[in-house]
Amino acid sequence: MRISITIFLTDETIRPDRLARELEQRGFAGLYLPEHTHIPVSRDTPAPMGGPLPREYGRALDPFVALGQAAAVTERLTVATGVTLVAQHDPIALAKQVATLDFLSGGRFTLGVGYGWNVEEAADHGVEWSTRRALVRERMLVMRALWAEEPTAYEGRFASVRASLAHPKPVKGAPRTLLGGSAGPRLFASVAEFADGWLPIGGAGLGESLEALRRAWAAAGRDGEPVVVPYAVQPSAGKLARLRDLGVTEVVAGVPSAGEAEVLRTLDEYAQYL
Template sequence: MKFGVSTFVTDDGIGPAPLGRALEERGFDALFLAEHTHIPVSRETPWPGGAELPRKYYRTYDPFVALTAAATVTERLTVATGIALIVQRDPIVLAKEVASLDHVSNGRAVLGVGAGWNREEMRNHGTDPRTRMRLLRERVLALKELWTKDEAEFHGEFVDFDPVFSYPKPVQDPHPPVLLGGSGPTTFDRVVEFGDGWMPIYGRGTEDLPNQIAELRERAGRRLPVTLFAVPPKPEVVAEIEAAGADQVLFDLPTQPEDETLRTLDKLAELF
C-alpha cells in the first residue's frame, strides 16, 4: 500500500517546493494537486461538498507549475493531478505540459482527470456541460496519440487535428498513467476503455469497494491500479481499503501555512 496526500496549493498556504520536500522526507509516496482555473462569481452550481465553497477553491496555483516546483526538490515523490479538469484544457498544450513534467521529474508524473462539477466554470472555457463526458474521452485519447506517435493525428467530434509533431515525448513508456475519477454508473466504462486506473473519492459511491475493484479488474482483463481520495487517517479504514485490493490511499491535507502543514504531516507520518 502506498500513501500520499491530495491538497490545494494556493497563494496563502505552504508553497509547492517545501511541501514536496516535506512529504518525501517523511516517507510519503505521492502528491496529488487539485485544479480550478477560476471560480465564477455566480454560485449557480452547488458544490458537492456542502453549502459554502471553501476559500482554497478560489486561489489554486496552476497544478503543473506547482508540481514542477515540487519535482525539482524531490527524487522519489510521484507528482500528480487530482484532478486536472481536462474538459477545460487544450489537449495539444496539455500533452506538452504533462510530458514536460514527466521529463522534469524523471518519469514521476501521473495525470488524474475528471469532468468537473462547476458548470459555470466549464462554460467560460467554451465547454458545454451536457457533452463533457464525451469531450473528456476524446481529450484523453488525443493525449495518448500525441504522447505515443511521431506524427500524431486525431479526428473526433470535439478534437480534430491533422498529423502534428508534438515533443517532448514522456519519459514513461508508453506514457504517464491516466487515472479517472468518479464513481457513477458509467465510470467503469470509461476506465476500461481509455483509462489506466481508477481514482474515486472515499465514501462517495465506494461502499462496496472489494466487489467494485474485483468487477473493474474482471471487466478490464488486467489489474488496473486503484487510488482512493480523501481517506480518513484511521488505521482501520486504511486496512479495510488495503484488504479490498486498492493500491494507494490519499489523505486530504488542509491548505495551511507551512508550520501548521508540517505539524499535520508529522502526525500523519506517525500513524502510517
Template sequence: MQFGISTFVNDDTIDTVTLARAIEERGLHSLTIAEHTHIPASRQSPYPMGGELPSIYYRTLDPFVTLAAAAAVTSSIELITGIALLIQRDPIITAKEAASIDLISGGRFALGVGAGWNIEELRDHGTDPKTRGALMDERIEAIKVLWTEEPAEFHGKFVDFDPAYLRPKPVQKPHPTIYIGGDSDATVRRVIQHEAGWISNPSPVEHLTQRIEQMRAGAGHEIPLTTFGTPIDLDYWRALDGLGYRLVNLLLPTKPRDESLRLLDEYAAKVAEYRG
C-alpha cells in the same frame, strides 16, 4: 500499499517547495494536487460536499505549475494531478505539460483527469455540459496518441488535428498512468475504455467495493487504484489495502507552513504505526 498527500495549494498556505520537500523527507510516496481554474462568482452548481464552497477551490495554484516546481526539488515522490479538469483544457497543451513534468521528474508523473462538477466554470471555457463526457473521452485518447506516436494525428468530433510532432515524449513507456476521477457507471466505462486507473474519493468501503468489482469485471487490464482526500483512519486504510489500492493519498488541510509541517509529522507517525 503506499501513502501520499493530496491537497489544495493556495496562495496563502505552505509553499510548494517546502511542502514537496517535507513529503519526501518524511518518507511519504506522492503529492496529488487538485485543480480549479476559477470559480464564477454567481453560480448554481451545488458544492458536492454540501454547504458553502470553501475558498480553497478558487485560490488553488495551477496543478501542472505546482507539480513542476515539486519535481525540481525532489527525487522520489510521485506527482499526480488529482484531478485535472480535462474538459476545460486543450489536449495538445495538456499533453505537452504532462510530458514535460514527466521528463523533468525522471518519470514520476501521473495524470488524473475528470469531467468536473461546476457547470458555470466549464461553461466559461466554452464547454457544453451536455457533451462534456464525450469531449473528455476524445481528449484522453488524443493525449495518449500525442504521447506515443510521431507524428501524431487524431480525428474525432471534438478533437481533430492532422499529423504533428509533439516533444518531449514522456519518460514512462508507453506513457504515464492515467487515472479517471468520478463515481458513476460512466466512470467505470471510462476506466475500462481507456485502460486507465481510478482515483476515488473516500466513499464507504462497501460502495468502493461495488465500483471496483464493476471495473474488474469488464477490464482487460490491471486497474491501478489511488485516492484523493483519504482521512486518517487506520481501519479505513486496512480496508483500502484489502481492495488492492496501490496508493492512498491522505487529505492535508490547506493550512499555513508550520501547521502543515506539524500535520505531516502526525501523518508520518500514523503511517509508521499502520505498518507496525
C-alpha cells in the same frame, strides 16, 4: 501501502517546494494537486460537499506549475493532478504540459482526470455541459495520439489532431492516468478505454465497485488489473487496513489547505501510518 497527500495549495498556504521536501523527508509517496482555473461568483452550482464553497477553491495554484516546482526539489516523490479538468484545456497544449512534466521529473507524473462539477467554470471555457464526457474522452485520445512514438492522427467530433511531431514524450510512452468519478458502468467503461485506473473519492463501498470495474476492464480486453487509488481519505489504522485487504496499494490522504505549521503538524500525525 504507499501514502500520498492531496492539498489545495494557494497563495495563502505552505509553498509547493517546501511541502514537497517535507513529504519526501518523511517518506510519503506522492503529492496530488487539484485544479480550478477560477470560480465564478454567481455560484449557481452547489458545492459538491454541501454548504458554502471553501475559500481555497477560488485561490488554487496552477497544478502543473506547482508540481513542476515540487518535482524540481525532490528525487523520489511522485507528482500528480487530482484532478485535471481536461474539458477546460486545449488538448494539444495539455499534452505538451503533461509530457514535459513527466519528462523533467523522470517519469514521476500521474495524470488524474476529472469531468468537473462547476457548470459556470466550465461554461467560461466554452464547455457545453451535456457533452463534457464525450469532450474529455476525445481530448484524451488526442493526447494519446501525440504521445505515441510515431506520428499518429486522431479525428473526432470534439477534438482532432493531424499526425504530428510532438516531443518530449512521456518517459514510459504515456503517464499513468487515473480517471475520477462516481462508480458506475459508464465511468468504468471510460477507465477501461483510456485510463490505467480509477481515482474514487474516499473508500466507502469500494469492495463491490472493484468487482464491477474489473469486469469492465476484462470486457475491454485490458491485461492485468486496473489501478485503484482512493482519494482525499482521512486515514485511520482500520480504514487503511481495510483498503489494503481489498488490494489497494496507494491511498491519497487529505491535508488541510493551511499554512506551514498546521500542514506540518498534520503530516507528523499521518506519519504514524507510513
